[in-house]
Amino acid sequence: DQQVKQNSPSLSVQEGRISILNCDYTNSMFDYFLWYKKYPAEGPTFLISISSIKDKNEDGRFTVFLNKSAKHLSLHIVPSQPGDSAVYFCAASETLTSGTYKYIFGTGTRLKVLA
Amino acid sequence: GAGVSQSPSNKVTEKGKDVELRCDPISGHTALYWYRQSLGQGLEFLIYFQGNSAPDKSGLPSDRFSAERTGGSVSTLTIQRTQQEDSAVYLCASSLTRGGETQYFGPGTRLLVL
Numbered sequence: 001d002q003q004v005k006q007n008s009p010s011l012s013v014q015e016g017r018i019s020i021l022n023c024d025y026t027n028s029m030f031d032y033f034l035w036y037k038k039y040p041a042e043g044p045t046f047l048i049s050i051s052s053i054k055d056k057n058e059d060g061r062f063t064v065f066l067n068k069s070a071k072h073l074s075l076h077i078v079p080s081q082p083g084d085s086a087v088y089f090c091a092a093s094e095t096l097t098s099g100t101y102k103y104i105f106g107t108g109t110r111l112k113v114l115a
Numbered sequence: 116g117a118g119v120s121q122s123p124s125n126k127v128t129e130k131g132k133d134v135e136l137r138c139d140p141i142s143g144h145t146a147l148y149w150y151r152q153s154l155g156q157g158l159e160f161l162i163y164f165q166g167n168s169a170p171d172k173s174g175l176p177s178d179r180f181s182a183e184r185t186g187g188s189v190s191t192l193t194i195q196r197t198q199q200e201d202s203a204v205y206l207c208a209s210s211l212t213r214g215g216e217t218q219y220f221g222p223g224t225r226l227l228v229l
Contacts, residue, residue: 002157004157036220041222042222042223043119043121043206043208043222044158044206044220045220046217046218091158102163102171103158103218105160106157107155107156107157
C-alpha cells in the first residue's frame with residue numbers, strides 16, 4: 001500500500017519554463033511534507049518543506065503547495081535550470097502517539113531540464 | 116567531515132553471506148534513520164534510532180536485518196544470509212532531534228548480492 005505516490009516517473013521541461021512535480025498521499029494524519037532532490041550516486045538533499053497548517057511555502061525558485069482536502073502537494077520550480085535535473089522525492093511524516101516520526105517517501109520523479 | 120558518511124560505498128557479496136553497513140551521522144544529531152532504495156522504488160523506511168530510546172524497527176523486512184547504534188553515534192546495519200532481493204542502495208540519514216524536521220542523508224551504500 002503506497003501511502004505517498006508520485007505518479008509521474010519522469011518529466012521533461014524546457015529551460016526557463018516552470019516545472020511542476022506532483023505528489024498524492026492517502027494518510028490524512030500526515031502533518032509535515034518535504035521535498036528532496038537526488039543526483040546520481042549521491043544521497044537525497046533537502047529542498048523545501050511545508051507544515052499541514054500552511055498551504056504554500058516559497059523559497060527562491062521553489063514553491064510547494066499543499067491541498068489538504070485533495071491530499072495533494074506539488075513542487076513548482078520557476079524558472080527551471082539545467083542544474084535542476086535530478087530525481088525529486090516527496091516525503092510525508094506523521095507525529096505518532098509515541099512522539100516519534102516516520103517518514104514515508106514517494107517513488108520519485110526524474111526531472112530533466114532541457115537547455 | 117560535516118555531513119553524514121557511509122561505508123562502504125559499494126559492496127558486492129555472494130548470496131548467503133553476511134554484510135555490515137556503517138553510518139556516521141552528523142555530530143550532535145540524535146536521530147538516525149536507515150532507508151533502502153530498490154530499483155524503481157522509493158525510499159523504504161527500515162529503522163529509526165532516537166537518543167537512548169528503543170529503536171523503531173517496524174520497517175525491517177525480515178529478521179535477517181538488524182541494526183545497532185553505539186554510543187548514540189555510529190550505526191551499523193547488518194544483513195545476515197543475504198538474498199538477491201536485498202540488492203539495493205542503503206541510505207542513512209540523521210536529524211538534529213526527533214522533530215519532524217530536515218533529515219540529512221549520506222551518499223548511500225550500493226549493495227549487490229550475486
